[in-house]
Amino acid sequence: MRLSRLPLLALVAVAFVATPAAAQLTETEQAMATSVEAGFEQDVALLERIVVQNSGTHNHDGVRKVAHMLAPEFEALGFKVEWIDQSAAGRAGHLFARHEGKPGTTKMLLIAHMDTVFEPVSGFEGFVREGDIAIGPGVGDDKGGIVVILAALRAMKAAGTLADANIVVALTGDEEEAGNPVDLARADLVKAAEWADVALDFEGLSRMDGRDMGVIARRSANNWALRVTAASGHSSGIFSEGVSYGAIYELARILDRFRQELPEENLTFNVGVAAGGTPAEISDDGLSVSAVGKTNIIPSEAVARGDLRTISIEQTDRIAAAMQAIVDDNLPGTDATIEFAFRYPPMPPTEGNRALFDKLNAVSIDMGLGEMGIYPPAGRGAGDINFVAHLVDGIAGLGPGGTRSHAPGETINLLTLTLQAQRAAVLMSRLAAEPATRD
Incomplete structure (x- = not known):
């Protein structure tokens, strides 16, 4: 089925009319929303490039090639990029990107992954776009999440809010099947979590009964x-x-x-x-x-x-x-x-996670998108944020929405790239203006 694309800013405007009690975005936040919307086709083009490249967890060369595609995208935003080899753990490696901002402000760890469950022998390959739906291996889990991160960061840079932001982006190369020993495979992620005040995980958006949901807990x-x-x-x-x-x-x-x-x-x-x-x-x-x-x-x-x-x-x-x-x-x-x-390990539903979700929910309301719910943890599998849940407050589900994750025919609703990038840009900009909770 071919879907027509209604600009998300128009959707936001309609929502504001319907909910006059909602606080509107600031001028800077509106500018970020506009910037994300303007970059839609650029984001889809990047998504296609990294989806076409197979990066099954055991396709080490493929994972490295995806990292090589993404590194310049972060460098263009002023991030220092590091490739962390994981051959000792039987995996390709991780791509970390670091941005140093204003001292004493919230330190953010953004988590996503480059690998997919689809190895080259799976037979599921390519990228097919049908209007605002796209089909491809890892298109939502989690290459779409990576694109959401980049779209949000570009909007922050354009609006001037990235300059003060302290951010580490951790793109793992083995989320679907962590290397052995696990302590080695996740050592750099854990170190980043020990530095961070909050962790934001960009795996797929959860929905229930037509409502966007936040994820404050994931099971082991x-x-x-x-x-x-x-x-x-x-x-x-x-x-x-x-x-x-x-x-x-x-x-x-x-x-x-x-x-x-x-x-x-x-x-x-x-x-x-x-x-x-x-x-x-x-x-x-x-x-x-x-x-x-x-x-x-x-x-x-x-x-x-x-x-x-x-x-x-x-x-x-x-x-x-x-x-x-x-x-x-x-x-x-x-x-x-x-x-x-x-x-x-498990990511339990802590008070700190709930407080961070409340900030995301406030962004959603201010965008006119309505109040979000909390997704039942039994409905989500484990992910990389689980490894750092004991160290830092976090939320998950900040990536795009789609269907058939881990199955041939996996889809993404491309409109949710924009929606989630707008939410993330506003949330991260607000967090960047808050004081750090750790020295």
Whole structure:
């Protein structure tokens, strides 16, 4: 379907008429809104260039090429650009851009990522524009978010508000699958967060019931692997005194007790793959399982692998302990172990995050776009902001809106590039005028 593009400033004007109680933007803020609108086609052209270049997480050369395209864009705005090699973590690297402004004012960390889930073998490539909808790999997640950042910064520079702004832009090259060890892969992001007063994450805009939503919390993304062993034997003796129940029944007991006993708010735990037999094993990469067995043999091994998503460290620790207790309550003749891989920590909904959201919401109201809501954390996956949530107040969802993220046919509503860049430019300009909260 081809959509017509109504200038966003016209939309803002209509909203002001409909909501006379809303405070209007200052003259400088209006100038930024106008500047973003004027740069629309330039922004779309940049988006097309970086989308056409495949940058799947494991396509290291592709990630570097996207970084090379983006570096001059930041340098033209007066940023000092640094390429941070991540070959030691098995990844391409990160692009950081730094702008030194007025001392003693709010220090901002802007987060986005250059990589996508679409490797060259995916078959999903190119950039197709149909009016104000565009289709392409990573067009919204998260190359559109990068364009939002640049559009907002250009508008700030044109209006004179960038000069005083203290900003670090962190564009990671492995957000979709962080390198190993994670501490190395995220060391520079963590260091930037220790410097910053606020973190602004430019992944996609969330909407609910036709309303733009802010994101003040994102859940963790962790993995677990379950291994069960049992004494084998003739199947005719199963359930008898002194005879093993077998590994598959023990695996089923554990997983079903997870299902029945663990569920609570903001918690999910998926079983991604499972197998049992004599023997059964998980592949080294954890992506497949194999097993053989006969119906008249009690199975000696069973394996399963899944994820665990939580809203806080407290919930993570408590649920992991509950899972361990279930695993340890073995059926006769069986034993089981569970191993956890804690990868992406949670971003809990703190008061500091809520206060930062309130500032974003004020911008939205002043633009005549209406009051934003807070998006339920269970509706979002983990992201790079999770790694710094324990260090700095933050909000996410400042990128553009679209559909089919992580799926062939991923789309972006190009109008939201402008909308979100306007919001971000005003928010960052206001933050840049506030005193720093850290020395």
